[in-house]
Amino acid sequence: MRNTILSLWFAMAAFAQVKAPMDEASLRNGQTLYQFHCAFCHGKGDDGMAANLVTPNLVHAPTDSSLVNIIRVGIPGTDMPPALGMSDEEMLQVAGYVRSLGRSAPVSVEGNAANGKAIYMGKGGCAGCHMVGGVGGKMGPDLTLIGAMRSPSNLRTSIVEPNAAMVGGWTMVHVTLKSGTKVSGIRMNEDNFHISLRDSKGKIQTLAKADATKIDRDLTKSSMPAYGKVFSGAEMTDLIAYLFSLRGAM
Template structure:
């Protein structure tokens, strides 16, 4: 009996480890239909949605097909990637196969020059004052070290010219007026009924008791990132998008 259970266990673990998304024509076509129903809303055709770019042979969260199906089933905790609703196991496998087929298609090319874009990022753009890349930079915005693997070029471009349209969660700017002393502005780190904790533009952490304030305002629909519309010319913008799109991980 015990041996049977063990064999059964080994067998199911074996099958699980070898999970491989189907790539035959019928499955891909079924997967495409599922993708359009369940995923296109956020991922567009794969590379032109507001969510992660899926037209890539290397998906950060899905190095294996097993991980890919697990993401489709469970979503990615703490992000806008939701768990699949109303999909059968077979449909999840088909959609995984379809996503892999996107990664095998021609890689996306961007118009700009990444090296020149890096200069815009470091110079005129002043982006490093708020963002980190590879451990260097500021903490007033999200770490961009892997941003090219997570966002499409179209989404990156919008993030720069219209930050409010692609607002990333967790970066709410708050303005606190204490009963005594000057107003404090910064990114909200946490908040409960009694206190609000924020980090100001110089990196200092403030923990303020709410009963010691006269006003607290939160910019919930407005990014603290300035729009660069009109501040960068078309060429600089193309180059900057090419640079961001080249950021794929630790360097």
């Protein structure tokens, strides 16, 4: 009886189309879970002893629902086991991470990623604002997994035209205090009486609004400079190749 109900439930779960989350927090959790539950057999995805997961077309898992179902019950008659001790939400997160591995697989990017990294660290000054693998600044989003999250063309837009690719949560605020002092930073927190900003040195300042004469917010303008004219075409291609290679340290 219990088995009947369970298989009925699995059938319904497989039928109801679920969507694996692709936001950064979920991908991160998914990656951690993947390392714990899956990497033993699948390696980084394309170098393990089990099936290659770095492909846009998983034979057994054409949809997110079927992918979650494989994670839940394994593939009967093969060495692919059911996942143990994972919640539904966690299975979805692993599914999202597996999708991210395959998502951009067919798009081969031109360019030299090593060169791109040198541009990122050097001429671009990107590390001043962004973290990769725990190194860098905090004035922009962490880019450790950016290659799994964004397509090459989306990455290009972010660099050439940051205002067209704003991600939210990075509002730059400029406060003028009664003393005449100006303070600028990324908005961390705000209520009726206070506003907290993180300045370019990483220092968090909490200011009383009563002490301010002016508070300006850049709601439609990204604090990231537009780099369209900074790089040559070849440099741009190399930089994108580098960003596209960032899929988390495994």
